[in-house]
Amino acid sequence: MAIVIPPIVIYLIAFFVPLFLTFLGLPFHIRYMLKKEIYGVDVHKKDKPKVAEIGGIIILISVILTSIIAIILINDSTSRLAIGIFCLTIIIAGIIGLVDDFKRLSAILKPALLLLASIPIIASSMYTPEPYLPFVGKTRLTIAYIILLPFVIAIPSNAVNMLDVFNGSMATTTIIVLIATLIANIIIFGFSFNTLDLTNIFILMMIATLIAFWAFNRYPARVFSGDTGSLTVGAALGAIAVLGRLEVVVIIAMIPFIMNAFGIIGSVRGLFERKDMARPTQMTKDWKIESTDNPKAPITLVGLVIQKGPLHEKDVVKSFNILTFVSGIFAIIAAVLIKLVM
Secondary structure, eight states, rough: OOOOOHHHHHHHHHHHHHHHHHHHHHHHHHHHHHHHOEEOOOOSTOOOEEEEOOTHHHHHHHHHHHHHHHHHHOOOOOHHHHHHHHHHHHHHHHHHHHHHHOOOOTTHHHHHHHHGGGGGHHHHTOOOOOOOTTEEEHHHTTTHHHHHHHHHHHHHHHHHHHHSSTTTTHHHHHHHHHHHHHHHHHHHHOOTTTTTTTTHHHHHHHHHHHHHHHHHHHHSSBBHHHHHHHHHHHHHHHHHHTTTTHHHHHHTTHHHHHHHHEEEEHHSOOOOOOGGGGSSSEETSSSOEEEOOOSSSSHHHHHHHHTSOOOOOHHHHHHHHHHHHHHHHHHHHHHHHHHHOO
């Protein structure tokens, strides 16, 4: 006779396992990377400290191990498949990020490869081509949805990657997006401790590992996520949007990310690696961040928040968080409007 694990236990495992794994794994990772001289230079600090790179691999490993535990403990085959698909999606994105961290991919090849991260979802048919819209409710897109689905994974991945430029910025902003998505999911689909909602499981796993990662990535950072981390987290947001039928909610919650990404792409008129673009910011004598006068510099979200004058790095990140909090509120409002017409 199979042992049935209560949903509340699965929820607790989904949160605390990746939290502890990331907390325990990052110190070892940091020491190893510095020993192997795999580090990045924090250009926003006066003393230009060396910071361990590719901390995102610990995020990826923590979520994979937690997913495996959940698959073992859950008896329902459909739920097991969904967890596996979620896991495969972020693995593909994470591997692309890992390759890019060690051997730089071109600015066109990287987003093109990220389209492949949607293959597990498409191949398994673990999607519903009937997204919910505010004031409208359920819609039917069918063919158009399948065409757009790869971009729902690739765009958030690239958008998170583009905003991962300051200590703690990626972790705090995506945690806010995830919390808003969690609240929206509960509003639209309800919640019970006696029922297992896989969308909540995915969200809890990501929030937990990002909280632990933030502890080491916050100002002054001891580790950078690298593309491995930012692409993994972005792909997870896209997968949550598709598997949880929360496409519009996630898009609205990620408005600051999308603004930043399209601002950069639109201003430089194409896709370019960060190192191939003119720097949009520079440091003042008192080590605050200000905009440059270079007309070739891309338009970025940081350019918006420092428009009135130079800001300390921590204040820039706070501004990012405030903007993301506002977009998260709008995402929750959208969820309420969807619920009203369901």
